[in-house]
Amino acid sequence: MNNLNKVKKLIINKPLKLDCGKTISNFPLAYETYGELNEKKDNAILAFHALTGDQFASGINPITNKEGWWSYAVGPNKAIDTKKYFVICANVIGGCMGSYGPSNINKKTNKSFGTEFPVITINDMVNAQYHLLEFFKIEKLFSVVGGSMGGMQVLQFVSNFPDKSFTAIPIACTASHSAQNIALNELGRQSIMADHNWSNGFYQENKSPNKGLAVARMAAHITYLSKKGLQEKFGRKLQERDDLKFGFDADFQIESYLRYQGSVFVDRFDANSYLYITRAMDYFDLTKQFNGNLSKAFEKSNTKFFIISFTSDWLYPTSENREIVIALNSLGKDVGFAEITSDKGHDSFLLDVPDFLNTVKNFLNTSYKKINEKRI
Amino acid sequence: MKKEFNIIANLIKENSKVLDVGCGDGELMKYITENITSDIRGLEISKSNVQKCIEKGLTVIEGDAEKDLKQFPLSSFDYVILSQTLQAFLDPENVINELLRVGKKAIVTIPNFGYWKVRIHLLFQGTMPITKNLPNEWYNTPNLHMCTIKDFVNYCNKKNIKINSTNLNYNNLFSQLGIFVIEK
The missing domain is CATH 3.40.50.1820 (Alpha/Beta hydrolase fold, catalytic domain)
Structure with a gap:
């Protein structure tokens, strides 16, 4: 930025x-x-x-x-x-x-x-x-x-x-x-604050809590979609594989999609801003x-x-x-x-x-x- | 232009504030907006009709007259219109009370079940009447509470509702529609 x-x-x-x-x-x-x-x-x-x-x-x-x-x-x-x-x-x-x-x-x-x-x-x-x-x-x-x-x-x-x-x-x-709105925002904030890099909010630009922020975005992204929309778009479709891999890699397309959403979000958004703005919404x-x-x-x-x-x-x-x-x-x-x-x-x-x-x-x-x- | 719209529009004073309950695709509102008053809005339950009203540039609130009239304050409109939908409500009596509360005057039209063609249909065919104003079969009609002009007049008398009948023809045998201006 x-x-x-x-x-x-x-x-x-x-x-x-x-x-x-x-x-x-x-x-x-x-x-x-x-x-x-x-x-x-x-x-x-x-x-x-x-x-x-x-x-x-x-x-x-x-x-x-x-x-x-x-x-x-x-x-x-x-x-x-x-x-x-x-x-x-x-x-x-x-x-x-x-x-x-x-x-x-x-x-x-x-x-x-x-x-x-x-x-x-x-x-x-x-x-x-x-x-x-x-x-x-x-x-x-x-x-x-x-x-x-x-x-x-x-x-x-x-x-x-x-x-x-x-x-x-x-x-x-x-x-x-x-x-419910406050609960979902709190989930995102806790995810950021649980990232070791967050350091009580005093992180360096090259060492920011990207993992926490990505998880916050993933959770929030689910709330922006409907169950029907998700089902129709992803269902249980597998991600570039023919069968389950019996591991914790992104087997399902929906997992891969959310991971991608999380990863691109951290490039354009500041974790502390996410805390402050969600707080403003909760106080509304x-x-x-x-x-x-x-x-x-x-x-x-x-x-x-x-x-x-x-x-x-x-x-x-x-x-x-x-x-x-x-x-x-x-x-x-x-x-x-x-x-x-x-x-x-x-x-x-x-x-x-x-x-x-x-x-x-x-x-x-x-x-x-x-x-x-x-x-x- | 339906003749009914013309009659209703002529009952409304210029620049008055109007609510059209069950405004449908907004044709009547459009006519009134262009000719009588622009301070008019509609309440409509059907999503496709709401979109048609919006396309016409009309103010419409998506909602259910049986539930949503209660959010308007006492006498907040000069006229409240209910055009041919009274018979389709679960609780028409409640709707009439709400119309009279929200509006200083209410204009109510009903398809007249006492119209001679309706009577003849039932008398000679022995089946539920189907006419221009009552186009549905008994099994798919939205009309739950059909009444005649006489029924409506009797109802108003019983409940001390004033019928302002100037220029209105409510001949029970020869009218397809009853058009009433009522007030408390």
């Missing part, structure tokens, strides 16, 4: 008070943009990434040389059409793609922050990204959109800045991380922020919502997405909701699922048209 000096960064001078009590200032927020901001500055969409995403939503990620994480959805003529809209995406604070995170150098010690980096929350991430509006001189965004942890940021954004976005699309997310409880009444989070907002869930997503199931719909309906807010049929599990929002992509596209385009009609 040596090219990180070249990525676009906004240096935020204004002090940001974090939920943990500490204050940070003069910190970098790495971002990327797609499309062009029009003269009226009314076509901006802020896209929030999920746990292991980054600012490179579309096109080729210059660091990994792979397709951006949301290439199916963001791009020219795509659901989030960059010929029409100006898409901004930032790496969350705590991340490892150029934004302020645990792998940054602590000027006091001249070493990486490691676990001396302050614990951050979804609220902190959103508050940091709000500075992008000021930077681009955008009075009001056209939309905030994101899936999974990105969806949580959408909810937090509207709650924090009720009149700063015309529309919002939270996808496959929740207003409150469940015990918008309902509790409003004393048990989720509706209160949206009381001051007139943002038009469209909420999307997937049939086979067991990580952030439809029932949890529906709670957000109920909270908005109970205030009589403008909200649409669709549960998309897909057997690709939680990952559906990142994949080529036509009903999903069409839903996003139609909602955005119709809403944009309506906003412009009102102005005339």
Whole structure:
């Protein structure tokens, strides 16, 4: 990750008070943009990434040389059409793609922050990204959109800045991380911390806890897929062999696939960032922020919502997405909701699922048209 | 354009807030959006219909009227529309109560089982009537609670539900459809 000096960064001078009590200032927020901001500055969409995403939503990620994480959805003529809209995406604070995170150098010690980096929350991430509006001189965004942890940021954004976005699309997310969600994240964290190389978070770049991080990724990857999807893709198929080998090598294709997923992940992700970001997700409880009444989070907002869930997503199931719909309906807010049929599990929002992509596209385009009609 | 849509749309005041319960493929919502008010949304149970509504650029909430109307607050809509689906609910009485709670007024249409062709079909053929509005066989019909216009009027009277019948023709023998504006 040596090219990180070249990525676009906004240096935020204004002090940001974090939920943990500490204050940070003069910190970098790495971002990327797609499309062009029009003269009226009314076509901006802020896209929030999920746990292991980054600012490179579309096109080729210059660091990994792979397709951006949301290439199916963001791009020219795509659901989030960059010929029409100006898409901004930032790496969350705590991340490892150029934004302020645990792998940054602590000027006091001249070493990486490691676990001396302050614990951050979804609220902190959103508050940091709000500075992008000021930077681009955008009075009001056209939309905030994101899936999974990105969806949580959408909810937090509207709650924090009720009149700063015309529309919002939270996808496959929740207003409150469940015990199961926390349990699965803890599994990943323990796997990293059990790696001898982790050294309480103060590891060297050439001796990082890759094994622990790879296992964390493998476990998490299973939660992003559905049982049916796994069965159909892999079943009990064997990996380049005709029979079982009676050993612990990867006999099955699914084993080999997971090992591969783990091994490529460690090349692009920092283990401490994984700890910090999963922690931020676990701490997310918008309902509790409003004393048990989720509706209160949206009381001051007139943002038009469209909420999307997937049939086979067991990580952030439809029932949890529906709670957000109920909270908005109970205030009589403008909200649409669709549960998309897909057997690709939680990952559906990142994949080529036509009903999903069409839903996003139609909602955005119709809403944009309506906003412009009102102005005339 | 179905004639029924025209009649329903004419019952709605301009710029009012409307919920179309069981909005189907969104044809009625589209007509109302283009002609009467854009503050309209639909509740629909079928995924394929939800997609059709989204394609039309309509606001739709995927959900089940029997369970999901309760999330809307009291009198949150000026009109709640229920077009030809009352007979398909497990508990139509509960749905009517919810419509009247959520909407200041409810527009309810029902396929009239008292229509003369229906009566004649049953009288002479001795089989369950099949008509344009009731196209299914007895074994695959979604309609669980068929009623006549007279039944519906009697029901409203019994439950002290006001029927605002202006411009409505609910002749039990000659109407294929009953169209009612009701309020508590």
